[in-house]
Amino acid sequence: MSEAEATGEEDRPLEWASEPHMSSVDTIMWRGDTDRRMRGTICMLEIWDCDPDWDRLVAAHEWGSRMAPRFRQRVVDSPFGTGTPSWAVDPDFDLHYHLRRIRLGGDGSMRELLVTCEQLAMTALDAARPPWEGTVIEGLPDGKVAYFLKAHHALTDGLGAIIGLAQLHSPTREHNPGKPQPPSPDPVNISSLDLMRRQLGEEVRRIPHRVDTTIKGVRALAHPRRALSTALRYGRSVPRVAGLVSPPGSPLLAHRSLSWRFSAFEVSFAEVKATAAATKASVNDVYLAGLIGGFRIYHERMGSPVDTMPVAIPISVRRPEDPAGGNRIAVGRLAGPVGIADPFERVLTIREQVRVARHEPAVDIFNTLGSVMAWLPGSMLMQFSGTASQNDLQASNVPGIPWDTYVAGAKVERMFPFGPLPGCAVMATMITHNGTACLGINSDGAAVTDLDLFAECLIEGFGEVLAMGTDDGETTGLQRVE
Known part of the structure; x- marks a missing residue:
């Protein structure tokens, strides 16, 4: 019996990356792939102390994609490539595509491993699928194994990634049958028209905030010296923050x-x-x-x-x-x-x-x-x-x-x-x-x-x-x- 069954509560996914739409900052990172030099691929290389049980590893990824449904979601953008895109569960999600296993060539050294990871990282993610790939790399000395995870930066920042990994990694080497088991998320189909309606609706909802900001700006003119000082400080700061100075x-x-x-x-x-x-x-x-x-x-x-x-x-x-x-x-x-x-x-x-x-x-x-x-x-x-x-x-x-963390029976020794x-x-x-x-x-x-x-x-x-x-x-x- 799982903990949820014992308490009468329904097992549910993590509260991680659960927003249905990209934020504006995430959107800017996603659109960065327009220029190959600006691709936003983030990567994590883990060194494991032994070869994991493959069936457990596949099951762990399947479980993780139910615990954090973002890993089953693809990006749905407008036909014009403007406004904030939506996240939607991919009806064609195929774990077989996202999880790979290869054997290291060459001398099996760390340098050889890093060269392989460079090549994996420089390969563009498929924008039509959930933007992540995980690769198990065997053939390291002393029976060790590497795991290379790459994902688009639009998924999360560094701190958010660690929060997610900390919850999806296991604290024990042994299998834990009592983990929460939320159901698979239902596929979502979002049409271009649905997306554009949502984008326009958000702009309409921002109007009161923008009006309120304008009113506050007008009221600030009641203290012209203070308002001018604030505006000048902000104006001088913008070029520095933007990297123009x-x-x-x-x-x-x-x-x-x-x-x-x-x-x-x-x-x-x-x-x-x-x-x-x-x-x-x-x-x-x-x-x-x-x-x-x-x-x-x-x-x-x-x-x-x-x-x-x-x-x-x-x-x-x-x-x-x-x-x-x-x-x-x-x-x-x-x-x-x-x-x-x-x-x-x-x-x-x-x-x-x-x-x-x-x-x-x-x-x-x-x-x-x-x-x-x-x-x-x-x-x-x-x-x-x-x-x-x-x-x-x-x-x-x-x-x-x-703390010590494990994946499918293998201990995570390092995270680069x-x-x-x-x-x-x-x-x-x-x-x-x-x-x-x-x-x-x-x-x-x-x-x-x-x-x-x-x-x-x-x-x-x-x-x-x-x-x-x-x-x-x-x-x-x-x-x-x-």
Whole structure:
């Protein structure tokens, strides 16, 4: 008997990614695929300690797609590619398509695994199906197995993804027959006319809010000095948040292509926290200082030093009452202090820049204007995004799962996240999994031309930062997984 049967309650899906329509920010990410260079594919590489039971794994995915029906839903867009699309359960959902199994070729090394994952990640998702694919990759040393999950960023942001994975992974290696068993969601057919009616209805419902905003703006004119000051602060903030005012990009990293290159690293999260405590900064500040320190060393080794470079970070605007799925992020812009050699000064400089970025008056402008931007055709949206996204580095840090997790009898040993490259040279993403900070680096092959040297420089950059967290300067530091 399941827990639901014992309590008389009906088993039901998770409250995760349950909105029937895309938000405006999700829509902008979805339309990004209009430009191949802006594809919003996010990936997670898990390393499992053994080969899972295949039948259990298939059953786990089938169960997961009932617990989180978003994995059975496809995107239904308007025939004009404008407005916010809807999510609808795919009447042709076929798990056989979404779950694959392959064997690693070559020497079975981590480098060989990452090359395979690069190729999988660069292959476009089928827009006519639910936008995700899971691949089990066998053939690793010591009987280990990898699992590579790729999905479209329109599904969720990093924090939302971890919330979903934490609920869909198991806390035990053994099979749990008492799990909730919600029914399969019914297929949904949405016509173009239905979609356009819904979009227009939403615009009508926004009218009172827009009228109220206009009235508040008129009332603010009763205090003209205060109103002018607020307007000027917001107006000055918009170009900074939009990336229209930023330091010039590094000439060394100037080229862009369609080629993704993955690297994986790990570091003790205790060492990162110790450095944060010693410098009175946040874990994120220390993480950024290590990354930017690596860029400093790389530029010096390549004979092309720079003082600053454009850096972007996601700023979560997720509130406790927000649904777990979807994207609830804004963008923070930094002038990465690459020229600062002293790691302590670099951490403090980053700390101050992050504080300013989080409190920009226009920090949430893309969420504010999203309902209008969603009506722009994808090609026009990408022209705007292309001018605002030329960062040398985008970096995010997502809290992970702080306990042992299992899938179909296999223990998850590591979780390496890889974000997309929306016009940037390098995307760095860190997830902390059970005491280990796992860092996934996605770099543009045309921008970072010496991947091994870049990895060595990142290790040195983190080493000089993490040394501040110990009395004797000794640290295990960042380790490349290879």
